[in-house]
Amino acid sequence: xxxxxxxxxxxALNVRYAGGRATFDQVLFHQHTIEAMAQxxxxxxxxxxxxxxxxxxxxxxxxxxxxxLTGVTDAGLRLVGLASSVAMFALLGHLxxxxxxxxxxxxxxxxxxxxVYVANSSAWLLADNAGWMWVYLLxxxxxxxxxxxxxxxxxxxxxxxAVWTRQNLLFLAAPLWVAAWMRESPDGPEGQNPLVxxxxxxxxxxxxxxxxxxxxxxxxxxxxxxxxxxxxEFQGQYDGANPSNIALQLVMLAGFSVFYxxxxxxxxxxxxxxxxxxxxxxxAPWMVLSALVAGAVTALVPTTPAPTQGxxxxxxxxxxxxxxxxxxxxxxxxMVVVASAGAALLVVILACAPPRQxxxxxxxxxGFAIAQGASSEVWQxxxxxxxxxxxxxxxxxxxxxxxxxxKRTPKAQLVPIAVLALGMAITTGVVLxxxxxxxxxxxENQIPINADLPEPPSDEPPx
Numbered sequence: 001x002x003x004x005x006x007x008x009x010x011x012a013l014n015v016r017y018a019g020g021r022a023t024f025d026q027v028l029f030h031q032h033t034i035e036a037m038a039q040x041x042x043x044x045x046x047x048x049x050x051x052x053x054x055x056x057x058x059x060x061x062x063x064x065x066x067x068x069l070t071g072v073t074d075a076g077l078r079l080v081g082l083a084s085s086v087a088m089f090a091l092l093g094h095l096x097x098x099x100x101x102x103x104x105x106x107x108x109x110x111x112x113x114x115x116v117y118v119a120n121s122s123a124w125l126l127a128d129n130a131g132w133m134w135v136y137l138l139x140x141x142x143x144x145x146x147x148x149x150x151x152x153x154x155x156x157x158x159x160x161x162a163v164w165t166r167q168n169l170l171f172l173a174a175p176l177w178v179a180a181w182m183r184e185s186p187d188g189p190e191g192q193n194p195l196v197x198x199x200x201x202x203x204x205x206x207x208x209x210x211x212x213x214x215x216x217x218x219x220x221x222x223x224x225x226x227x228x229x230x231x232x233e234f235q236g237q238y239d240g241a242n243p244s245n246i247a248l249q250l251v252m253l254a255g256f257s258v259f260y261x262x263x264x265x266x267x268x269x270x271x272x273x274x275x276x277x278x279x280x281x282x283x284a285p286w287m288v289l290s291a292l293v294a295g296a297v298t299a300l301v302p303t304t305p306a307p308t309q310g311x312x313x314x315x316x317x318x319x320x321x322x323x324x325x326x327x328x329x330x331x332x333x334x335m336v337v338v339a340s341a342g343a344a345l346l347v348v349i350l351a352c353a354p355p356r357q358x359x360x361x362x363x364x365x366x367g368f369a370i371a372q373g374a375s376s377e378v379w380q381x382x383x384x385x386x387x388x389x390x391x392x393x394x395x396x397x398x399x400x401x402x403x404x405x406x407k408r409t410p411k412a413q414l415v416p417i418a419v420l421a422l423g424m425a426i427t428t429g430v431v432l433x434x435x436x437x438x439x440x441x442x443x444e445n446q447i448p449i450n451a452d453l454p455e456p457p458s459d460e461p462p463x
Contacts, residue, residue, distance in 0.1 A: 001020070003113050004086040008150055009270060010123040010437065011078040018445040020436040022124040027447045029053045030060065030125045037064035037124045046225060047232075052327075054234040056222065058165035059127040085122035088133045089113055095140055096392065100399035104263060104409045108392040110421035111256070115388060116428040117381040131169055132385055134162035135447040138172045139393055142179035142360050149207040151157025152180070163215045167229060168374070170219055171367035173212050178363040180208040182356050229374070238376055242310050245373040247339045248380070249296040251315060252387040254342030259420040260391045264398040268410025292342030295336055300437040303335035313380030349391070352398035361394055375415075 009015075037057065040414075041064045046052055055059040066072060066080055088111055097105025103297065112118055112132075121128035141155050155176055162169040176248035180438045183204045223229060230238045265279070267274045302309065304327045311386055320327070323334045346365065350358045368386055440446070 002084070004082060007082055007123040008079075009120060009434070011082045014075055014078070015123075015437055016281040017436050017439040018447045019439060022120040022126065022436060023447055025126055026124040029076075030127060032058045034063045034067065035056060035073075037061055038067035041068040046222070051231065052233065053127070054238060055127060055166045056164045056218075056232045058161060059130040061164075062130075063125070068073075075200055078123070079123055082122050085118075085129045088129065088136075092136050095136075096396045097216050099144065101409055102397045104399060104414065105396065107414055107421070108395055110264075110362070111259075111417065111424055112385065112388045112392060113422035114421045114428055115385055116424075116431050117385055119428050119432065127166065128381070128385070129308065131137040131162070131166040132389060134165055134169055135172060135386070135389060136160065136393070138366055139175055139360075142175040142364075142399060143357055143393070147176075147180040147183050147204065147208065152207035152211040156208065156214065157446055159212055159215040160218065163218050165223045167219055167222060168371040171371035172217055172364075173215065174363040174367035175360045176208060176212070177205065178287065178360050179356075180205045182359055188443045218445070221341070227366050232249050240376050241374050242376045242378055243373055244378045245375065245383075245444075246310055246369055247301055247303050247335055248315065248383050249372065249377050249387070250294055250298070250339035250342030250346070251335060252342075252343055252380070252383045253321070253349075253390070254338050255315075256387050256391055257342070257345045258418065259416040260395050261345075261348070262416055263409075264349060264394045265414035266402050268412040269402065280348070283347050286351075287347045291340040295340040298336045298339040299331055302330035303332040303339075304330050306330075307331050308376040310375075310379070312378075315380050316378075350396050352401075353394065353413060354397075354401050357397045357401070361390070361397065364393075365390060 016027065018024075032053055033053050036052075037060055038043045041061070044057060044061055044064070046057070051057060063077060067077060070076075072080065081399070089112070092112075093106045093109040095105075096108050097103075100103070100108075118129060120126055121130075138155060138158050141151070141158070159170070159172055159176065162172055181201050183201075183202065186214055187462060193212065219229075225420075226232060226235075228238075256265050262268075265276050302311065303319075305311055305320050319332055319334045319338070322330050325333055349360055353361055368390075370384075
């Protein structure tokens with residue numbers, strides 16, 4: 001509720017500044033598409049000019065339905081979007097709290113809320129949070145629910161809706177398929193010998209495989225309609241794979257994971273020191289191997305800031321400033337080192353989870369890497385929320401697995417996450433004030449609500 005109240009003035013007062021990224025995306029893409037769909041709702045078109053976004057229109061279709069049913073526009077529509085984000089994160093905190101305790105569960109949501117990219121999607125009409133909602137819900141369904149035949153239908157419907165919210169969310173099929181395939185724990189006889197019980201695993205997977213066919217068919221249909229994975233108007237901007245996404249994904253994980261590790265490792269709980277020593281001893285060889293592989297891969301891909309090549313955002317520019325040696329061609333050694341550390345920390349994070357959940361989390365991380373790597377854009381706005389999401393869920397899984405009978409979560413676990421959330425909240429407040437609110441208050445140029453559509457986006461990112 002506090003989060004909603006803090007962002008309420010932005011949504012209610014129609015903060016709209018022509019130079020702001022959130023305003024730019026809202027007015028020229030999302031708001032236009034919502035208003036166009038409202039004219040013909042529930043029917044809609046997937047082509048220009050009615051559809052002028054680079055994603056599937058599930059988010060826009062829902063809000064267009066709100067417009068069609070209630071007649072709300074502008075501030076009213078943004079307030080509906082803000083209320084939806086607040087409800088989504090309240091539900092997330094509740095679901096996490098049921099598994100790892102109310103205090104820790106609530107704390108795990110705080111850094112996600114504090115991200116400027118999540119705040120943008122809450123206060124302006126942006127579709128990002130709708131996509132993250134499906135990532136949370138389907139991942140939790142894979143982790144905590146028993147994947148029976150009855151389970152396959154709702155998660156199949158959820159995956160279908162996720163693809164129609166953002167087409168690259170088809171990667172969520174990976175953790176769902178792993179969950180169904182590994183319905184029995186890999187600690188059992190089937191896990192010791194992969195050939196044992198193969199037919200049984202296939203039978204476990206079959207209902208989900210059928211349930212995910214509509215989502216896969218949707219992406220095939222969209223590809224044939226658009227001639228690619230994005231509409232024609234955006235194919236000059238999203239024009240191919242970019243392996244630099246892998247480097248940024250590992251760097252974001254390394255930067256944030258240090259704040260979550262105390263809670264993952266159970267610092268302050270009885271016997272936590274011996275447990276950590278055992279875990280690190282077993283994981284050490286895999287940590288070294290992962291770091292070496294990640295270092296070799298990221299050394300071969302471009303890791304210097306280059307907005308025209310899709311590498312834009314605070315992390316890219318900060319890493320360039322922190323590099324004392326200068327770039328080596330298109331390689332930034334700082335990014336290589338941090339990405340290697342991120343790969344090693346990923347091993348630790350997965351080692352904190354039980355075997356079955358470990359494979360599901362690994363599939364989630366790998367699926368996002370493949371889906372995001374297929375995009376030419378390597379923007380922090382995509383990777384930061386996912387890193388926070390992944391770490392919050394992984395922490396919940398680790399805490400739930402320990403099942404420590406304690407009424408209180410040790411402060412050593414909560415304080416680092418609180419520090420991260422506070423730091424991100426301050427940063428978000430400063431960024432929103434400087435880039436959006438302050439220019440709007442000074443009366444600087446605004447984008448008209450009924451502006452003519454611009455030319456199709458160029459390769460230069462709008463932020």
